[in-house]
Amino acid sequence: MDKTYQGIPIIDVSDFPRQYENLRKACEELGCFRVLNHKIPLELMQEMKRVVTSLFDLPMEIKKRNEEVIAGSGYWPPSSINPLYEAFGLYDMASSLAVHNFCSQLDATPSQRDTIEKYGQAIHELMMDIGAKMAESVGLDGDYCKEWPCQYRINRYNFTPQTVGTTGVQIHTDSGFLTILQDDENVGGLEVMNKCGEFVAVDPLPGSLLVNLGDMAAVWSNGRFHNVKHRVQCKEATTRVSIAAFLLGPKEAAVEPPPELVDLNHPRLYVPLTYEEYRKLRLTTKLQAGEALQLVRSQ
Ligand SMILES: O=C(O)CCC(=O)C(=O)O
Numbered sequence: 001m002d003k004t005y006q007g008i009p010i011i012d013v014s015d016f017p018r019q020y021e022n023l024r025k026a027c028e029e030l031g032c033f034r035v036l037n038h039k040i041p042l043e044l045m046q047e048m049k050r051v052v053t054s055l056f057d058l059p060m061e062i063k064k065r066n067e068e069v070i071a072g073s074g075y076w077p078p079s080s081i082n083p084l085y086e087a088f089g090l091y092d093m094a095s096s097l098a099v100h101n102f103c104s105q106l107d108a109t110p111s112q113r114d115t116i117e118k119y120g121q122a123i124h125e126l127m128m129d130i131g132a133k134m135a136e137s138v139g140l141d142g143d144y145c146k147e148w149p150c151q152y153r154i155n156r157y158n159f160t161p162q163t164v165g166t167t168g169v170q171i172h173t174d175s176g177f178l179t180i181l182q183d184d185e186n187v188g189g190l191e192v193m194n195k196c197g198e199f200v201a202v203d204p205l206p207g208s209l210l211v212n213l214g215d216m217a218a219v220w221s222n223g224r225f226h227n228v229k230h231r232v233q234c235k236e237a238t239t240r241v242s243i244a245a246f247l248l249g250p251k252e253a254a255v256e257p258p259p260e261l262v263d264l265n266h267p268r269l270y271v272p273l274t275y276e277e278y279r280k281l282r283l284t285t286k287l288q289a290g291e292a293l294q295l296v297r298s299q
């Protein structure tokens with residue numbers, strides 16, 4: 001039987017192969033699911049949240065030292081579009097050197113560095129596992145995403161009584177392949193759009209992680225997997241912190257569907273392009289909710 005939590009599919013990663021069918025459905029229908037029984041220790045998740053919360057409390061001039069490595073991968077201060085929102089970025093989160101640079105820029109302590117590195121490794125391992133299982137759920141080999149780079153985006157929403165009912169982050173899709181989100185375990189606000197165009201609130205479920213599929217998942221799967229639109233609403237006058245880890249796409253090669261996913265009934269939907277080309281297209285066109293995919297349709 002399908003299991004959901006408040007409308008969001010639940011995938012128990014310790015229960016494969018039984019979960020393949022649920023996973024495939026979640027990827028094709030909502031493009032979002034909650035992961036239970038992953039191997040990331042709760043203490044590591046809690047410690048990571050404490051570390052990033054203290055980084056947000058640093059003075060602005062230090063936060064701004066978090067430089068971008070690829071377009072848009074550095075610190076985002078509150079802006080006129082999202083005045084309640086700020087975020088750190090780290091590319092590539094699975095690289096010790098990149099973690100080291102990020103931590104030096106922000107004057108992180110050795111113990112904070114250790115937490116960021118351990119958490120990144122654990123999340124990366126889970127990403128590889130989920131990426132492989134997604135491919136296997138449609139009968140394909142799970143080896144394709146092993147070398148793909150990943151990025152952190154660490155988000156803080158500075159909600160106040162005056163901002164309740166407003167938007168913390170505008171509707172968007174994630175540009176990469178899949179996102180593992182440690183959402184705030186106490187403060188809700190994330191909403192995902194279902195295929196009827198209605199927003200469904202994603203309520204926190206402490207200890208679990210949320211997976212969202214992005215635009216690269218739609219391209220790679222030739223439209224079979226759904227890139228879920230989502231936004232963050234301010235529901236409570238309190239600070240909300242979330243940690244997003246994005247598995248982006250191949251580093252240099254073009255993203256193309258495996259030949260098994262292209263046939264007469266499923267003609268190729270998108271022209272082959274690299275993740276970086278697509279990321280730039282999204283940034284220059286400011287099309288943030290998956291509309292940029294229309295610009296790379298092959299028919
Ligand atoms: O804060 C959240 O729950 C979602 C953040 C998000 O959508 C993102 O970082 O892309």
Ligand SMILES: [Fe+2]
Nearest residue numbers: 172173174230
């Ligand atoms: Fe997102």
